[in-house]
Amino acid sequence: EKGGYDWFMLKEIAEQPRAVADTLLGRLGEAGELVLDEVRLSYEDLRGIDKVFVVACGTAYHAGLIAKYAIEHWTRIPVEVELASEFRYRDPVLDRSTLVVVISQSGETMDTLMALRHAKEQKAQVLAICNANGSTIPRESDAVLYTHAGPEVAVASTKGFLTQVVACYLVGLFLAQVRGVKYADEVAAIVEDLRALPDAVATVLESMEPVRELARSLAGENTLLFLGRHVGYPVALEGALKLKELAYIHAEGFAAGELKHGSIALIDQGTPVVVVVPSPRSRGSVHGKVVSNIQEVRARGARTIVIAEEGDEDVVPYADHLIRVPRTPTLLAPVVTTVPLQVLACEIAATRGLDVDQPRNLAKSVTVE
Ligand code: F6R
Numbered sequence: 001e002k003g004g005y006d007w008f009m010l011k012e013i014a015e016q017p018r019a020v021a022d023t024l025l026g027r028l029g030e031a032g033e034l035v036l037d038e039v040r041l042s043y044e045d046l047r048g049i050d051k052v053f054v055v056a057c058g059t060a061y062h063a064g065l066i067a068k069y070a071i072e073h074w075t076r077i078p079v080e081v082e083l084a085s086e087f088r089y090r091d092p093v094l095d096r097s098t099l100v101v102v103i104s105q106s107g108e109t110m111d112t113l114m115a116l117r118h119a120k121e122q123k124a125q126v127l128a129i130c131n132a133n134g135s136t137i138p139r140e141s142d143a144v145l146y147t148h149a150g151p152e153v154a155v156a157s158t159k160g161f162l163t164q165v166v167a168c169y170l171v172g173l174f175l176a177q178v179r180g181v182k183y184a185d186e187v188a189a190i191v192e193d194l195r196a197l198p199d200a201v202a203t204v205l206e207s208m209e210p211v212r213e214l215a216r217s218l219a220g221e222n223t224l225l226f227l228g229r230h231v232g233y234p235v236a237l238e239g240a241l242k243l244k245e246l247a248y249i250h251a252e253g254f255a256a257g258e259l260k261h262g263s264i265a266l267i268d269q270g271t272p273v274v275v276v277v278p279s280p281r282s283r284g285s286v287h288g289k290v291v292s293n294i295q296e297v298r299a300r301g302a303r304t305i306v307i308a309e310e311g312d313e314d315v316v317p318y319a320d321h322l323i324r325v326p327r328t329p330t331l332l333a334p335v336v337t338t339v340p341l342q343v344l345a346c347e348i349a350a351t352r353g354l355d356v357d358q359p360r361n362l363a364k365s366v367t368v369e
Pocket of ligand 1: 057058059104158242364365
């Protein structure tokens with residue numbers, strides 16, 4: 001059943017181009033419009049929304065963090081992202097004009113389910129992004145957008161995550177479309193860029209041998225740091241989570257801009273630091289700032305592992321290891337930059353002789369609070 005792979009996780013990583021394509025299938029119209037009739041929320045209600053919450057746990061929460069950047073940019077609606085386990089204990093401000101997007105691969109995560117029930121009690125509209133047909137979370141939600149990743153067996157989420165991110169883009173673009181789009185041209189262009197994602201993911205997967213080799217050289221480390229900025233920040237968090245859960249190595253993700261506010265003190269001779277570099281075309285010169293961060297940590301002894309898009313030459317002088325990903329629009333970049341981090345964590349865990357599919361102390365779906 002592992003289709004020739006040593007682990008389900010490797011198989012599921014390899015399936016990602018297909019999973020992303022299936023999640024887009026039938027949902028992008030010929031004229032660059034979104035076709036999401038399956039999302040059964042009335043257009044009138046969607047037009048009245050003045051706030052979005054995205055609520056989820058673990059890896060799905062990281063997808064939510066990415067959603068915030070995209071949805072706010074495309075719709076100009078404020079978006080808050082919250083851990084499901086914190087959400088309802090905080091007395092969040094919710095009413096009929098709030099859209100709560102809950103994200104859950106399994107559809108059975110108790111923390112997320114309890115958050116959704118709380119949102120419904122407060123009369124918010126709830127849209128689920130889910131991979132498991134007919135599971136509890138979509139059943140109790142007002143509407144559902146299914147990811148079409150197919151069954152995910154490995155405990156660590158990979159194709160589940162990538163398709164959640166894609167589904168979040170669809171929700172953001174759909175909201176923009178329903179409400180009248182500020183950046184109409186940009187949205188139509190993004191729809192074309194979405195169509196290119198499956199091939200981009202496939203391209204990343206073709207060049208993973210150096211990442212596996214690098215992983216083998218990292219298997220004895222005690223700690224790894226992950227830096228990112230803008231949508232690269234949630235990618236850094238996701239890379240760190242994958243490493244913790246699979247390899248049992250301490251790992252932390254940071255917003256690169258926060259480094260100088262304390263965490264840079266962690267950098268020591270040889271500390272491996274993975275940096276997710278934003279596209280050189282991203283807004284507000286974040287690219288240049290991240291390049292400076294790489295320079296800073298390297299000057300303090302870090303061994304730098306840099307993920308940057310093809311053609312970005314600025315990073316070359318400061319990268320001890322350079323992992324290339326295809327050129328992708330800024331907001332969509334997580335779909336390609338996450339993949340090497342999945343492979344890295346998987347290979348480090350395998351090198352350490354660990355059970356990649358069944359990490360200790362973890363269950364695939366967490367049905368207790
Ligand atoms: C990490 C992982 C978990 C899940 C989290 C939520 O690899 O898989 O962090 O993402 O437990 O699970 P779902 O998406 O099923 O609600």
